[in-house]
Amino acid sequence: MNEKWDNIFLYQHAGDDTNKQLENNITKNLLKVVQDTDSQLLRWLLSRGFPDEQWTDYKLSSVDSQVSLHTGSVQEKLEAGGEGYLLGISRYGEEVATETDPDQTADSTIDGYLELVGPDNRSRLIGIEVKTYSDQLRAGQMSKYRHWLGIPRNPESPRLGTVTWGAIYAALNDAVKAQNSANTPRPEMGKDPYLWKEFGQALLYDQLEVIVAENNEAPHKRMWMRPSPDSSDTNSSYEITITWEDSNNATKSRLGWMSTTEFEELLNQVPLSVRKAAFGDPSVSYPRFLDALYEVDEYSNIQNQTTKNIARTALTDGSERAFRMKWLTNDETGEVVSEVPHFRIVKYYKSGNYAQGSAPNLDPDAFESLFESIPMDIRRQALVGNPEPDVSVLWEMTVEDTTNLTDPRISD
Numbered sequence: 001m002n003e004k005w006d007n008i009f010l011y012q013h014a015g016d017d018t019n020k021q022l023e024n025n026i027t028k029n030l031l032k033v034v035q036d037t038d039s040q041l042l043r044w045l046l047s048r049g050f051p052d053e054q055w056t057d058y059k060l061s062s063v064d065s066q067v068s069l070h071t072g073s074v075q076e077k078l079e080a081g082g083e084g085y086l087l088g089i090s091r092y093g094e095e096v097a098t099e100t101d102p103d104q105t106a107d108s109t110i111d112g113y114l115e116l117v118g119p120d121n122r123s124r125l126i127g128i129e130v131k132t133y134s135d136q137l138r139a140g141q142m143s144k145y146r147h148w149l150g151i152p153r154n155p156e157s158p159r160l161g162t163v164t165w166g167a168i169y170a171a172l173n174d175a176v177k178a179q180n181s182a183n184t185p186r187p188e189m190g191k192d193p194y195l196w197k198e199f200g201q202a203l204l205y206d207q208l209e210v211i212v213a214e215n216n217e218a219p220h221k222r223m224w225m226r227p228s229p230d231s232s233d234t235n236s237s238y239e240i241t242i243t244w245e246d247s248n249n250a251t252k253s254r255l256g257w258m259s260t261t262e263f264e265e266l267l268n269q270v271p272l273s274v275r276k277a278a279f280g281d282p283s284v285s286y287p288r289f290l291d292a293l294y295e296v297d298e299y300s301n302i303q304n305q306t307t308k309n310i311a312r313t314a315l316t317d318g319s320e321r322a323f324r325m326k327w328l329t330n331d332e333t334g335e336v337v338s339e340v341p342h343f344r345i346v347k348y349y350k351s352g353n354y355a356q357g358s359a360p361n362l363d364p365d366a367f368e369s370l371f372e373s374i375p376m377d378i379r380r381q382a383l384v385g386n387p388e389p390d391v392s393v394l395w396e397m398t399v400e401d402t403t404n405l406t407d408p409r410i411s412d
Contacts (some may be wrong), residue, residue: 009202022206027065027111027130030089030168033199034114035063037192042114044171046126049087049161055116058124062115069108069127069148077115082123084149085159088142090131091207093164096142108148125149132207137162165207169227172200204229212240212394215369220245221360223370225395228259236261238395242345244360254355255347258321260391262313266323266345267389269311279383284372286364290340293325305336309346318350326361343367 009029034042039060046055067074078084088096112128127145131137151159179193186194204226213223221244228239236259243253267275271292278289290299293310305327312322324346328338343362347355362370371379378397381390 007201007205008198010205023111023130023132023135024065026132026202026206027128029199029202030128030130031063031065031112031114033195035060037195040175041171041196044175045087045163045168048167048171049163050085050158051161052158053085058116058118060114061117061123062113064113065111066109067113067127069110069145074113074125074148077123077125078150080123082125083159084151085124085126086142086145086149086151086161087126087128088131088137088162089128089165089168090137090162091134091165091210092136093162093167094137096129096137096139096146096160096162101140101143108144110145134211165203166227169200169203169208172196172203176200201229210395212397213370213373215366215373217365217369218245219360221362221366221370223394225260226257227395236392238392240391240394242360252357253360254357255321255345256319258315262315262321263391264389265313266311266321267383267385267391269313270323272384272387275384275389279371279379282376284368284379286340286343286367289343289367299340302340305341307341312348320348322346322348328361338363340364 009025034045042060043055046053069075086096088094110127111130114126114128116124116126118124127149129137129142129145146153146160149159151157176189176193176197180189186197189197209224209226211222212225215221221242223240223242225238225240228236238260239257240260240263241253241255241257243255245252274289274292277292278284278286281288287299290302291297294302294304296302307324307326309322309324312320314320322345324344325341326344327336327341329335330337342364344360349355360366371383374382374394375397378393380386381393383389383391
């Protein structure tokens, strides 16, 4: 079975309400894992979200989804002395502890709901709002939930918290590793580590694939990163790939994922002087890249119009990737029709055959726009190096900066 779909928590998404389907499914999956596995995951989640509160003596008594916070049951427990808590979960963990006025809407339905009871029989009611892909927690919406949960209008309240999907993924991996070796077959795992591993893998595919660069005009080319799966036999913490959209806005690519270590091997085969010329200045320059690569004073004077690889490396799965300079030709005559060669990242199968249509064609404008979308300081460190490139900073830059590129899978 395909690795992605060989998972009990992943589902096909289709139709106009794809984003809502995903949000509902991932909430249900999280609640199911919290409910049916050892309490250490719940303790971690609450301690991470509300670090100033003590949870040791509280036991889970109720789990539910799509709960209306203004209903009698919730409000009666709050009036009886229960305390409300609000936890937001998203890719970036936006701060929800604001003084923003609540959205003016009667709907108080929140994605997830936990009730814990302490030794004094006092309840703690935790509302959980979930956002998927790059969708962000909204202050007005969170303030509405804060109101219904009786949380003071105080940005420093210890009863308001956020957690990122990346932190949850890391916690799940740590929990699995504490009980199993990296090579333990799934049938030999205990129930809890099996469910933790499956949910972690589901997060990897559905929540942790992040855009780190894209060109600003159609057809869009996008560079993605994600944490390396546990099954990765490279030493890299992250993987990278490039996709593009066809005329119907369908995302395409047969390039596949490669580790950032393998991508760095390709970059290192390009002379440092060439990388500096292309990526080292505030503006990315395709002409400077060509001049340095072909060692000419003016890129229009390039005499050798042969398509060639300028870097090539083998991956652990037996396939290969290459940086290729491609002159566009007339399909019938074979005559070169482009003024300059275009840059591509291509794939070779284990057989050595070239994977047709495996990667986007980066013409000069797309090349400049794609790489210039990366802030200059990050670009220099990731693509130029001093002297070695460090592509991992692309991930660190993206997950720490909530103003970065919006995931195209999110509707406006």
